[in-house]
Amino acid sequence: MKRLSSLNKYFWRHKWRLFSGILFVTIANLFAVIPPTVIRTVIDAVGEEIDVYHLIGGGKTQELFRNEIFGQVFWYGMLLLLLAFLRGIFMFLMRQTIIVMSRHIEYGQKEEIYNHYQQLDAQFFKSHATGDLMNRLSEDVSRVRMYTGPAIMYAVNLVVLTVMCVWGMLRVNPLLTLCVLIPMPILGISIYYVNRLIYKKSEKIQSQLSDLTTTAQEAFSGIRVIKSFVQEKNIMRFFDAHSEAYKHSTINLAMTEAIYFPAMNLFVGLSMLSTILVGGYFTIIGKATAGNIAEFVIYINLMMFPMFIIGMIASTTQRAAASQSRIDEFLKTEPAIKDPEHALNPIVLGDVAFDKVSFTYQHTGIQALREFSLKLRAGEKLIILGETGSGKSTVGQLLLRMYDPQSGSVRLDGVDLREMDLNHLRRNISYTPQDALLFSDTIFNNIRFGRDDASEQEVYEVARMAHLENEISSFADGYQTVIGERGVMLSGGQKQRIVLARALLKNSPVLLLDECLSAVDTQTEQIILSNLKKYLEDKTVLVITHRIFTGWNFDQIIVMRDGQIAEQGVHDELMQLNGRYAKLFRHQTEATPA
Numbered sequence: 001m002k003r004l005s006s007l008n009k010y011f012w013r014h015k016w017r018l019f020s021g022i023l024f025v026t027i028a029n030l031f032a033v034i035p036p037t038v039i040r041t042v043i044d045a046v047g048e049e050i051d052v053y054h055l056i057g058g059g060k061t062q063e064l065f066r067n068e069i070f071g072q073v074f075w076y077g078m079l080l081l082l083l084a085f086l087r088g089i090f091m092f093l094m095r096q097t098i099i100v101m102s103r104h105i106e107y108g109q110k111e112e113i114y115n116h117y118q119q120l121d122a123q124f125f126k127s128h129a130t131g132d133l134m135n136r137l138s139e140d141v142s143r144v145r146m147y148t149g150p151a152i153m154y155a156v157n158l159v160v161l162t163v164m165c166v167w168g169m170l171r172v173n174p175l176l177t178l179c180v181l182i183p184m185p186i187l188g189i190s191i192y193y194v195n196r197l198i199y200k201k202s203e204k205i206q207s208q209l210s211d212l213t214t215t216a217q218e219a220f221s222g223i224r225v226i227k228s229f230v231q232e233k234n235i236m237r238f239f240d241a242h243s244e245a246y247k248h249s250t251i252n253l254a255m256t257e258a259i260y261f262p263a264m265n266l267f268v269g270l271s272m273l274s275t276i277l278v279g280g281y282f283t284i285i286g287k288a289t290a291g292n293i294a295e296f297v298i299y300i301n302l303m304m305f306p307m308f309i310i311g312m313i314a315s316t317t318q319r320a321a322a323s324q325s326r327i328d329e330f331l332k333t334e335p336a337i338k339d340p341e342h343a344l345n346p347i348v349l350g351d352v353a354f355d356k357v358s359f360t361y362q363h364t365g366i367q368a369l370r371e372f373s374l375k376l377r378a379g380e381k382l383i384i385l386g387e388t389g390s391g392k393s394t395v396g397q398l399l400l401r402m403y404d405p406q407s408g409s410v411r412l413d414g415v416d417l418r419e420m421d422l423n424h425l426r427r428n429i430s431y432t433p434q435d436a437l438l439f440s441d442t443i444f445n446n447i448r449f450g451r452d453d454a455s456e457q458e459v460y461e462v463a464r465m466a467h468l469e470n471e472i473s474s475f476a477d478g479y480q481t482v483i484g485e486r487g488v489m490l491s492g493g494q495k496q497r498i499v500l501a502r503a504l505l506k507n508s509p510v511l512l513l514d515e516c517l518s519a520v521d522t523q524t525e526q527i528i529l530s531n532l533k534k535y536l537e538d539k540t541v542l543v544i545t546h547r548i549f550t551g552w553n554f555d556q557i558i559v560m561r562d563g564q565i566a567e568q569g570v571h572d573e574l575m576q577l578n579g580r581y582a583k584l585f586r587h588q589t590e591a592t593p594a
């Protein structure tokens with residue numbers, strides 16, 4: 001199938017596993033089709049010898065003959081046991097090669113997808129839902145694995161076993177073979193369609209179950225909102241509706257299966273019956289033996305299992321093809337932000353310049369910056385103020401090259417960011433994002449995320465600067481306290497300070513602080529700002545905030561409005577201008593004297 005052709009590179013990579021898997025399937029099946037001939041031989045031989053046994057009519061000779069028959073049956077039995085044992089060994093090897101291959105492919109695919117995720121730009125993540133991205137990595141890859149593993153294994157098994165059984169039967173009696181095989185295609189086709197129906201119903205159930213889980217999950221995480229708005233009954237009704245639909249579908253599926261499995265058994269029984277009837281007739285007219293009937297019954301039995309899974313193979317392949325197309329489509333997405341061909345890696349001192357930068361978020365069409373210009377020399381401190389949505393954070397996003405401007409340029413030490421190595425650029429900027437994101441890990445590791453080769457002492461030092469020491473030591477496990485779902489829940493201000501400590505640890509020449517202390521009380525803020533003064537002396541600092549940091553002298557102050565600079569200067573100039581900054585400053589200092 002063309003849609004699955006992109007898996008060829010993986011099959012090629014694991015070709016030895018695949019080829020040996022096919023070989024093991026063939027050998028395992030060989031040991032499955034030999035027993036019917038052994039059984040035929042033993043039945044026919046014993047049948048003949050029993051006739052002779054009765055003719056002998058008693059005495060020592062008859063006893064010896066009886067022992068010989070028992071001996072024969074015993075050794076044939078041993079042979080059957082040996083064949084079953086050998087078949088088991090090769091079935092084990094077949095699984096160990098093909099299923100293991102599918103696990104390796106699954107791992108390779110996950111790695112490829114995850115790697116690609118990491119290359120993609122912020123725009124991509126904004127325009128795709130997280131659930132959708134997770135599905136590619138988990139559900140789609142699992143569906144493809146069901147094809148590369150079980151579906152391929154059973155398909156090879158089906159072909160090899162059918163060919164061997166039919167060949168085995170034809171060798172014995174072509175006419176009898178034809179008679180017993182006539183119902184097989186009808187059986188195969190009906191199994192295929194019923195299985196497809198079952199799969200469709202199962203798919204529907206799966207999606208209903210996922211709806212049900214999402215509803216429950218949202219209700220649990222939003223339980224405080226639900227309770228405070230007294231919406232329990234409404235949410236219950238909503239949950240009930242999903243639950244009812246799910247129940248209805250599962251009952252419906254149970255009904256289909258309840259009819260399907262007995263019907264299949266009946267069909268198998270009828271096939272056996274027809275084999276015995278037709279075989280019996282052939283035996284009576286001397287064209288077959290009793291052993292042949294037993295042999296054919298076993299062949300038919302052997303062919304039933306692969307027949308039963310024709311539908312499963314078909315639907316697994318179809319689902320895998322759909323999933324693989326989704327994966328391919330995603331892997332073809334080129335990152336909008338990538339390294340230039342000859343990327344520069346200059347030593348960064350910290351001169352930042354925005355030159356007539358205009359920027360519009362493509363997927364919403366919102367213009368966030370209009371001809372925005374700024375010049376900041378290494379070591380200077382800048383504060384960007386402005387009403388919400390005025391474009392402050394966008395300035396930071398462009399400096400980190402999360403997006404490229406549509407016009408104008410952003411430069412670091414005179415080098416256009418588009419010419420710079422992306423990792424090098426980001427390594428030289430310490431950033432605290434507005435939404436303080438922490439990982440479900442210890443406080444220590446969350447801070448050390450900023451620089452993984454930092455020593456313990458360095459971690460403690462940045463925690464001290466972020467005024468975290470006391471709180472951390474009040475936790476029973478101190479720095480080893482686990483944050484997250486099952487760990488300690490932190491306050492907004494504590495989270496922000498851990499994120500700040502992480503950025504300080506990175507120790508880059510440029511520091512970009514986006515609302516890094518908005519959830520911290522003014523007294524703690526003052527302590528942190530005074531702790532940082534020395535540390536930040538030679539660093540370029542851009543502070544994006546709604547609240548003026550009154551303890552610091554900024555080299556430049558910018559007030560933004562509608563993507564443009566509304567006011568710009570130093571404190572005294574802006575106080576004289578008596579505009580928005582002056583108003584904000586007065587309002588803040590009157591409320592909280594500095």
Ligand SMILES: Nc1ncnc2c1ncn2[C@@H]1O[C@H](COP(=O)(O)OP(=O)(O)OP(=O)(O)O)[C@@H](O)[C@H]1O
Nearest residue numbers: 126361364366368387388389390391392393394395
């Ligand atoms: N990822 C995004 N995708 C689309 N539009 C965005 C995105 N981020 C911001 N915007 C829009 O761009 C404009 C500027 O947003 P920005 O976040 O830069 O403002 P801000 O001044 O930092 O606001 P706040 O003080 O609330 O953080 C806003 O109108 C916002 O809706």
